[in-house]
Amino acid sequence: MKRLIGLGLLLAGVMYPFAVYFGLAHVAPWQFGLLLGALWLARAIVTRSPGSQWMAIAALGFCALLGLSDSPALLRWYPVLINAFMLALFGTSLLRGMPMAERLARLREPHLPARAVRYTRRVTQVWCVFFLVNGLIATALTLWAPLSWWTLYNGLLAYIAMGLLFAVEWRVRQRVRGRP
Structure with missing residues (x-):
């Protein structure tokens, strides 16, 4: 499960710029935040190393800000x-x-x-x-x-x-x- 979530985050990171470029016409910024937030939350749950935890918390903060602001610029x-x-x-x-x-x-x-x-x-x-x-x-x-x-x-x-x-x-x- 840990590898699957890691792969999901890797793919999300690689595809992210293209998803933003092509997806903004169809997907709201808060939805990007929700998807990324779900991946980072899953990673935080299955990965227990201290380095991973602070990154997950920061990423979840970013995703929450993105979700609340619904700002295309923040993407x-x-x-x-x-x-x-x-x-x-x-x-x-x-x-x-x-x-x-x-x-x-x-x-x-x-x-x-x-x-x-x-x-x-x-x-x-x-x-x-x-x-x-x-x-x-x-x-x-x-x-x-x-x-x-x-x-x-x-x-x-x-x-x-x-x-x-x-x-x-x-x-x-x-x-x-x-x-x-």
Whole structure:
């Protein structure tokens, strides 16, 4: 059930810009808030980690505000919120505990050498910069761009940029490991 809800939130996040762009003529903003709120509430119920709880509470607050205000302009702030969540998640992992990239790396390789631990810290920092820049672009588009530009960036270009960063990081990781 946890994976199904996670998949629902992932799909909602990926499709969200297009749903806003094409759906505003047929669906009221409060209905977007209700759907997102239901997904986040379900996630909060099945996921008990402290990081997940504060994100769910913030997302539910956003969804409640969206539902009460019924504001089409507020719909455009959701990608900014998600980037802020990711920046907070990756950024706080640098301050305490294990950096996020190291946690993910240890899922495949539990005993990382010191060199790999330093590398994963750097990768986590790079992702923090990515989420900061991506969030600032999403904010600028929310405030000053037409809906079509906002949709293009948040629904396609941001994912292309994320994919490129994944690909570049994978290539660098291969070189660091000594593989061609």
